[in-house]
Amino acid sequence: xxxxxxxxxxxxxxxxxxxxxxxxxxxxxxxxxxxxxxxxxxxxxxxxxxxxxxxxxxxxxxxxxxxxxxxxxxxxxxxxxxxxxxxxxxxxxxxxxxxxxxxxxxxxxxxxxxxxxxxxxxxxxxxxxxxxxxxxxxxxxxxxxxxxxxxxxxxxxxxxxxxxxxxxxxxxxxxxxxxxxxxxxxxxxxxxxxxxxxxxxxxxxxxxxxxxxxxxxxxxxxxxxxxxxxxxxxxxxxxxxxxxxxxxxxxxx
Numbered sequence: 360x361x362x363x364x365x366x367x368x369x370x371x372x373x374x375x376x377x378x379x380x381x382x383x384x385x386x387x388x389x390x391x392x393x394x395x396x397x398x399x400x401x402x403x404x405x406x407x408x409x410x411x412x413x414x415x416x417x418x419x420x421x422x423x424x425x426x427x428x429x430x431x432x433x434x435x436x437x438x439x440x441x442x443x444x445x446x447x448x449x450x451x452x453x454x455x456x457x458x459x460x461x462x463x464x465x466x467x468x469x470x471x472x473x474x475x476x477x478x479x480x481x482x483x484x485x486x487x488x489x490x491x492x493x494x495x496x497x498x499x500x501x502x503x504x505x506x507x508x509x510x511x512x513x514x515x516x517x518x519x520x521x522x523x524x525x526x527x528x529x530x531x532x533x534x535x536x537x538x539x540x541x542x543x544x545x546x547x548x549x550x551x552x553x554x555x556x557x558x559x560x561x562x563x564x565x566x567x568x569x570x571x572x573x574x575x576x577x578x579x580x581x582x583x584x585x586x587x588x589x590x591x592x593x594x595x596x597x598x599x600x601x602x603x604x605x606x607x608x609x610x611x612x
Contacts, residue, residue: 391404
């Protein structure tokens with residue numbers, strides 16, 4: 360089986376904060392898939408959006424060394440498995456599938472997740488959640504999940520409200536399958552408080568929410584506090600947290 364890959368590496372999980380379901384601060388092996396069907400304004404992996412332009416993928420030779428070896432795309436699934444196992448340093452919390460959007464290659468993703476489960480490793484799915492029909496196929500294999508709520512300011516797609524509803528449905532599917540799941544909302548200075556209130560109402564009683572300022576941070580502290588408070592008033596005091604891309608401050612992938 361083949362798949363279009365971007366990279367495999369070992370690092371710290373730098374997002375998610377302290378809410379249940381987060382793996383923040385844990386060591387993970389990251390498996391980045393190439394290709395995404397959205398085009399968010401602040402995407403930090405734009406070079407991987409068009410999978411047809413990703414001619415090769417890389418895998419870390421040794422954790423935190425910055426040394427990589429390259430192979431052509433599409434990748435052989437067995438080569439990806441081998442790259443993951445080489446990076447299992449014994450202190451890895453889980454394998455994180457990210458992108459791009461991993462569910463776009465659902466058959467390969469499912470086989471890979473099954474393989475990791477059989478080897479005793481937990482699966483952590485990072486997804487935009489816009490494809491609940493595909494999420495359903497791997498929900499039973501997912502131990503942890505971070506599902507995006509794409510704010511209007513992300514400009515990810517034309518009908519952003521419909522996208523949010525699909526994302527919430529994906530969260531529901533994952534939760535019902537037993538995954539520990541949380542929602543991640545990237546906010547900017549232009550994020551509307553009424554939108555955050557709507558997201559919170561959709562998520563109330565379903566999953567915790569982390570609010571993550573877009574990097575580089577330009578949102579004022581007063582605005583961030585206001586958004587946090589609005590979400591908490593709807594969802595409850597202990598169901599909202601802050602997330603930052605801490606790996607960037609650590610200067611690691």
